[in-house]
Amino acid sequence: MDGVAEVGRRIGQAWAAFGANSHVLRSKKIAQHLKTKVFNQCVLPVFVNGMETTTLTEKSAERLRVAQRAMERQMxxxxxxxxxxxxxxxxxxxxxxxxxxxxxxxWRWAGHIARMNQDRWARKTLE
Known part of the structure; x- marks a missing residue:
């Protein structure tokens, strides 16, 4: 799957996670620091899962930021x-x-790969 499609898929899944937690994230009665914790633990991981190996262009980075800002505005x-x-x-x-x-x-993934044994499939695939 190419990077553009992957970014679109990630954004869609992040919106689904946001919607699943909207009773907390959109609530006027819950303190903002608690909403931030819920977002960072439930929505942000959906945004970034598997993106370590995807090429991130300026356009796709901006799409991710726009989606995140829209969620923040709703919060x-x-x-x-x-x-x-x-x-x-x-x-x-x-x-x-x-x-x-x-x-x-x-960067964390790159360090992990760099420390891998030369015979591992992930290292061979990368090289």
Whole structure:
């Protein structure tokens, strides 16, 4: 599967995970720090799962960030018409950036592969 299709699939699955937890994430009665924990533990892993080996272009990175910001806006109960900056949204939600998390996992995966024995299939496939 190519990177563009994989990013679209990841975004769709992340929205499904967001919807499954929407009773918490969209609630006005639950504190934001608890919503952040739920998002970072239930939705963010769906975004980044398996993306270690996918090529991430600027366009696909922006698609991931746009989807994440849309989810953050829903968590805060603000719309695009409220004209809140991305920095303001991120300051309020304190959620980890999806692209930074993917890049971190890519480096972790690269280190794991580099330490592998030369005979392992993952190392042979990569080389």
């Amino acid at each position: 805060l109960g603000v719309s695009l018409q409220d004209h809140k900056t991305n920095e303001w949204i991120r300051e309020k939600t304190r959620i980890s950036d999806v692209v930074e998390e993917i890049e971190s996992r890519k």
